[in-house]
Every structure is written in structure tokens, then in C-alpha cells.
Amino acid sequence: MPHVITQSCCSDGSCVYACPVNCIHPSPDEPGFATAEMLYIDPVACVDCGACVSACPVGAIAPDTKLEPAQLPFIELNASFYPKREGKLPPTSKLAPVIPAPVVRRGTRPLTVAVVGSGPAAMYAADELLTQDGVRVNMFEKLPTPYGLVRAGVAPDHQSTKRVTRLFDKIARRRGFTFYLNTEIGKHLSHADLLAHHHAVLYAVGAPNDRRLEIDGMGLPGTGTATEIVAWFNGHPEFADLPVDLGHESAVIVGNGNVAFDVARILTSDPDHLAHTDIAAHALSVLRESKVREVVIAARRGPAESAFTLPELIGLTAKSDVVLDADDHALVARDLASAADPLVRAKLEILSKLGDASAPATRPRIRLAYRLTPQRITDGRIEFTRTGTDDCVGIDAGLILTSIGYRGKPIRDLPFDDDRAVVPNDGGRVAAGTYVAGWIKRGPTGFIGTNKSCALETVQSLVDDFNDGRLTDPVGGAGALAKLVRERQPKVVDAAGWRAIDAAEISRGEAGDRPRLKFTEVSEMLAAAATAPKPTVRQRLLAGLRD
Missing domain, CATH: 3.30.70.20 (Alpha-Beta Plaits)
Structure with a gap:
């Protein structure tokens, strides 16, 4: 077994x-x-x-x-993934080599690090730092809720993937960890403020911007990006009021990566099924009235160059009605005949078994379309050319989305490589005292767990600099920082506030057999956070002694 x-x-x-x-x-x-x-x-x-x-x-x-x-x-x-072998291998005790955690050598003061962002790269960096006794991590997040794309970027019907937040909750409860939520760096505090109160500042802010499709008509009503729709599904407060019109029978997504799959799957899912996920109430209401019968996922290149991963293709075809038209079936057959890469062949074999788009649809479906290069968008229509030809193809659609990747954005007071959309770094080191991890370090590649090894590399650079005496001691202790934050942002949310928000959302979801019913407005989050118990006199005294 x-x-x-x-x-x-x-x-x-x-x-x-x-x-x-x-x-x-x-x-x-x-x-x-x-x-x-x-x-x-x-x-x-x-x-x-x-x-x-x-x-x-x-x-x-x-x-x-x-x-x-x-x-x-x-x-x-x-x-x-493994070569064919005969018989059962004998049991061994050969554990995989564990990459050792960076070892902090005690200085005159404990290592104190500011981490900006609270997504996977940020939490894994905090985890690596807090393996050492006495290290302090202060995490800053502009929203009142943490965990970045795990909360706001994972599709609502992928609840198992969101379970990684349980690990993040454990990290946030570690001794030496402090949340400063609802606190924006660049607005409430500056980079210089953070450097003054910490040995080092580590930015793990992701790649929050979408790559834009530069064709005429982008920006018209009914156009947008897949990542905006995912944020809308997930109740991100900055996208809760996004105008999403699902009154047309067709929608088009340009780009065929995993995010495009997520959006297409949600748009064609049974709303009664989604009602048992953490999808935002406003999105569920719109989906219940949806008239969308087909979502076309359009790619510039051929089937062998598909951007989606094999696991996502398996998951999509198992749960959704996915079809190809006759021309694309022919492209799949052509590519399958010459494909040498086992992973590519596996994708093509699944694609070859998809239904024919000419067959009548009995439920909302997804159509994968290949070799379509977008040219322009007019009111309710997107026009393509067949890639490499002048042949024109037009698709009428009420919703036209792009899903062609992410871009990092510049961070004030840090250098920025505009071509790669990352902060230039060497193993995560921008300069002694300033570091990056995650997508702002390496670009938008990999998966949630990829950030673990990425964060480890950055933390190693940071710890090396601390051990070698290249980092400047903070001007004040934790109490001075807390006072500064509250002066600049009186509505700061701490870990107790987040736990109160979390508990309230879970409680709200219980009535509808849902994992949670999210707050989608910052004011609602702050009201829930305000119900958190205040620290006792003893707790405040102990915190002062630790400082």
C-alpha cells in the first residue's frame, strides 16, 4: 500500500x-x-x-x-518519476540530507529582523530565523489579515492547499514573533525606520502586479486580469467591488497557466458546490446568476508548450467538462507523435482524450484553444490571428481576461531591475542589512513550498552578515518599535487581533457549512480585531522585561 x-x-x-x-x-x-x-x-x-x-x-x-x-x-x-525496477527494495534508514538551519552566534544583542509581507516566503523566512533561541522577528503586513496569496490567491475550491496556513499559525505563535498587521511600509513606516529598529529588513512582498497585454481595447468594460478575478473570488478587500459581468454565454482567458485554469474552473462550477468553500459571498451571489456556458482558454503556442502543470490538468479534467475543437485535436496528435519529454507526453495524452467541442454541451464547459495570438478587443469581442499566419479568428465574449504572468513592483529606497521586475540581489542580499525572498527576489516562479528553500538561502545570507558583524544594532528595543508603530498607525492589528478575525470568520461560516465566511472590508476586520482580549498587566510586565 x-x-x-x-x-x-x-x-x-x-x-x-x-x-x-x-x-x-x-x-x-x-x-x-x-x-x-x-x-x-x-x-x-x-x-x-x-x-x-x-x-x-x-x-x-x-x-x-x-x-x-x-x-x-x-x-x-x-x-x-522513477525508473522501472524488479522486486521490492530492502528497507533502509537513509533519511534525506537535511539542509542545516543557519546558526546565529550570539552578539551583544539578540538578532532582530523586520520581515515585510506575510505570505509563504515571509512565513518560511520567519520559521528559519526562529529556529534559533533569542531571535526576534517583527512581521509587517498592510492588510489586517496575513498569509498573502494563500488567503487571497489560492482558488476557493482548493481548500486542502489552504491548509498550509495551519503551519503558518504555528510559526506566528513562536516566542519572539510579533505581527504588525494593517501597517504599510512606505506609508506608516519607512525603510529607514525599520533599519533603525532592527539589525536587518527582509522584504517578501511577492509580485503583486499583473503583466499587461498590450493590445487595443484592454481597459474596456468587461476586460481585466485573471488574478483580479481570483482576488475577487477570495474576498480581498481591494477587489471586493470589482465589476464582474457574467451575463454573456462566453468568457475568454488569454494565457493557459494554472491561474487561468483556476478561474475557468470556478466560472463553470456548480455554485452549490462552491457554497461549501470559503468563496466570498459577493462572488457566490454573482455566480448564481451567471449565464456563462463556455470559458475559452486561449494560448499563443501549441499544445506541447502548454503552461499549465500536469497535476492541474489531471485535476481540471477530472472535475470539469473540458473540450477541444477539431483543429486543436489535430495539433495535439501532431505534437504527441514527436514529443520526447515524458512530462509533455503525459499532458498531450490527456489532451488527446478530451471531448470534441462540436458536441452539444450539457453543462458549462471549458474549451482549450491553441495557436491564437490576440490582436485587439472591441466591445464584447476579442480578435486573434492564428499564430504564424494572417488568418483571423474572433470570439464574442462578455468577459475577457488575461493570465500571462505577474510582475514585482519597485520598493521605495531599494534598487529595482525593471526588465526582470525583481530587486537585484545576491543570494537574497541586496546590501548588508537589506534582503529579499520569494517572488520579489527570484521572479514569479515555483509553488508555495518553493519559497521554503528560497527563504533559507536568504536567511543564510542574513545570518552570515550578522555573525560577521556587518549589521548595525537597533537604536531601541521592542517597546520603542511598538510605540512608534502605534503613533504612526493607531489601528495596527496584532496577533490577538488576527486570531479574533480568524475566529469570527470561522464562526460566520459554520451556519452555512463553510470553512469560513470572510470579511471583505477592512472596517469589518478591524471591528472583529477589536474584540480580542487585551494583554494583562502581568503580560505587559513580562514583555517589558524581555525588551
């Missing part, structure tokens, strides 16, 4: 270190780890101990006998 990793794998790598026989690969020390679409369990070497199950932060691992029907393709997907 070997265990199997399924679609919701976040590549965190915790399972790798938990496995006593080193049968999960690629491991963080192997070259393919950063680019792997997921991790894979070797079915021959697996000894069925279950250690990986408890280690996985998103519940992506199960015995092969307990998989749901839609998950059965992952048995072969895991096995195909």
Missing part, C-alpha cells in the same frame, strides 16, 4: 525530511527541486510508515487504497 502525493502538493519539502527511507524526490538539495511541478513518492521504496502524511502541511498524501476516483491518475504519475 504505497503512499501517493496528489494534486494539492505545495512542494514544501517537509515530507522529504520525514521519510525514513528517502523515497520522496526531488529533495530540496537536488537540482530539479525548484522547478518540479510536484514531489513524487517512489512506490517501490515506500515502506508505508505514514510519516509523510503527518508532515504534509496541505494534506496532499494518502495511501493508494484511499484515493478518490479523481486522484487515481496520481498513482501512475508518482511511479513514472
